Amino acid sequence: MADEKGFTLWFTGLSGAGKTTISHLVETALRERGSRVEVLDGDVVRENLSKGLGFSKEDRDTNIRRIAFVANLLSRNGVPVITAAISPYREIRDEARQMMNGRFIEIYVKASVEACEERDVKGLYAKARAGEIKEFTGVSDPYEEPVNPEITVETEEQSPEESAHQIITYLEDNGWLSKN
Ligand SMILES: Nc1ncnc2c1ncn2[C@@H]1O[C@H](COP(=O)(O)OP(=O)(O)O)[C@@H](O)[C@H]1O
Numbered sequence: 720m721a722d723e724k725g726f727t728l729w730f731t732g733l734s735g736a737g738k739t740t741i742s743h744l745v746e747t748a749l750r751e752r753g754s755r756v757e758v759l760d761g762d763v764v765r766e767n768l769s770k771g772l773g774f775s776k777e778d779r780d781t782n783i784r785r786i787a788f789v790a791n792l793l794s795r796n797g798v799p800v801i802t803a804a805i806s807p808y809r810e811i812r813d814e815a816r817q818m819m820n821g822r823f824i825e826i827y828v829k830a831s832v833e834a835c836e837e838r839d840v841k842g843l844y845a846k847a848r849a850g851e852i853k854e855f856t857g858v859s860d861p862y863e864e865p866v867n868p869e870i871t872v873e874t875e876e877q878s879p880e881e882s883a884h885q886i887i888t889y890l891e892d893n894g895w896l897s898k899n
């Protein structure tokens with residue numbers, strides 16, 4: 720796919736909403752079509768590019784700005800990017816959108832706090848409720864929902880596979896990806 724179009728699929732949503740799960744499915748689907756897609760997952764980025772940053776508003780913003788910076792470098796050179804970080808603040812997401820000049824596709828991975836808490840895959844909500852984790856998004860730290868995302872995936876109503884399919888269909892319908 721030499722003439723691949725670069726774009727950024729910017730996943731946002733609570734911890735446990737399904738960002739990592741769905742991003743992997745989308746990554747696989749894109750790779751099967753020969754894409755050179757790269758994934759910037761919040762948890763992975765915090766282990767390297769943003770190692771040492773915490774969860775204050777300032778550190779969260781720095782983390783997201785770094786992700787946006789790299790996503791912009793790649794996507795403007797024809798490499799599709801998937802970012803999968805909570806990215807709780809609307810203003811910083813919008814900053815990323817402005818930077819990326821029409822190549823920014825915001826995906827709201829939607830799940831209520833209650834649903835995420837029930838899933839609690841990593842046991843983080845229990846710890847947050849017990850006060851063992853401070854500044855936990857959705858419990859003791861804000862999450863600002865997207866106002867007008869390009870895509871919303873309703874994870875309480877559809878499977879991860881259905882959400883991935885919805886995203887691929889969007890890319891096809893909007894000229895980012897040729898139809899299979
Ligand atoms: N419809 C769904 N869509 C996405 N994930 C789901 C769904 N239903 C249950 N899950 C589960 O919820 C968890 C989401 O975790 P993860 O993808 O790590 O979330 P995040 O990266 O947003 O923190 C996974 O264990 C996944 O299997």
Ligand SMILES: [Mg+2]
Nearest residue numbers: 738739762803
């Ligand atoms: Mg994740």
